[in-house]
Amino acid sequence: MPENQQKLIHTFGALAELGHEVSQKNDFQELIRTSLHLLLGALGIMRGGVARYSRFGHELNMLAVRGLGDEFPLSLTICSEDERQFLTNGTVPIEIAQAKVLPFFQIYDRSFAAKKLELLVPLVIRDEIVGVVLLGEKANGEPYSSYDRDIICAMTRHIGVGIAQRNLMAELERRADENRRLYDDLRMTYKDTVKAFATAIDCKDKYTEGHSVRVGKYSEIIAAELGWDDEQVEGAAVAGYLHDVGKLTVESSIINSPHRINAKETAALNKHPVIGYEILLPIHHPYADVPLAAKYHHERLDGRGYPDELCDRDIPYIAKIVCLADSFDAMTTDRPYKRRRPAHEVIEDLQYNAGRQFAPELVTAFCRAMLKEITQETKEKKFRRLLGREYLEAEGIVSLLKNALNVMNGTSSLTLVNLD
């Protein structure tokens, strides 16, 4: 094979492989090491290195070196004068011997001379220095030809692109991280606002203090038991916190009436779901369906609820969750005209109303969460905190819950609970 032809095949092979590496390699360190091998091997260069430029420290940090020994500095500082020169020079090899005027070459003169470094190629991509390539003498002892320089130019440009790509990826990752943090902050702010709102709602109703917050917690328990992801569970909690926001516009005398209210008052009170919906609708919520939960939390599966007398499938799922949480809290807290009902009665009520007022699979999930806590299958103490220490520990509750779960099993897809 004529020498020229072989040279062409060899160097273009290296160039092609380098292009492939830059576009394919995921491991940046490997990419840089491979690139340096390809460059040195393409022209038979004894030694060299690839450094990445750090704009903040004005440093060139060596990413890969070949034959530069242990004493060669791994981090080289450049000043703004060097920087300007490198930029104007672009990706063209600089003859180190002829560039001694630059501070950079004065500082590192001895290190470069000790390793017989001949060329420095600034890696300039889109008017930015991303690094440099240092090259030593050729194995055949000849000076670099213009052909060599062309090849070096082409190959170092690929390496520059590889580094620029990596920088871009790092920047994107950093921004994505920042975004995520911002989003988390926003969500926290939103949650705090929601909690403040819930407290405000509950303040208005002095007999049911803490009701909204508890409905939020019960909704959260149900959603978690359904296996929803964290964000959805949070959404369910928020829907619970805000379900009664419409009550803010209902007269306090109606809400706080120590007696059963009359028909007119009832009509006024029953407007609160629609008003709540109207309050919540214009707000941008990070979770879906918060306004719908407020609007439909008094609907029943059998169509006897309000405001729209919706039936089972027409009721939004989130509203069904809040409805169950709301009713459970109403039954398990003292009201001005009624003491709270004992646990066994409440469970029987839930079971009886599964399919009438409540979605059976939600009652099942709720009862299962309760059972898990009582039998200490989980370490959670949510019910205990919400209902008080002894409430669920009354005799017979465990078997009542197990029985309820087995009976309701026919109407849901849950596994049978052992009745031992």
Next chain:
Amino acid sequence: MDTEYKIPVQTSGETATVYASDYLNKLSGEKIERECRRQIDAGYKTIVVNFGETEIVNSIGVSILLGVIDAASGAGAKVVFSDVNEDTIELFEMLGLTNHVRVN
């Protein structure tokens, strides 16, 4: 897989023979260079790189061989390339590797 591959080496007297194979042409071929350095450090004065199983040598391979040459010259050891095919010899001559090694 790569980490498990052991570079074949034969030693006799002051000579260590390292078999290059096609392994030489990948980044993992750095193992060959490390093996040669190990033999040099162990005191072998002649490092023979055998190309009997090496069809072609690409740029990565050349760079790795330059590393072997550099290590040997630093330690006063000799490098010999053996069983090299015609095309590869031409390539080594063109790039100047033959200025530093003997080719058998």
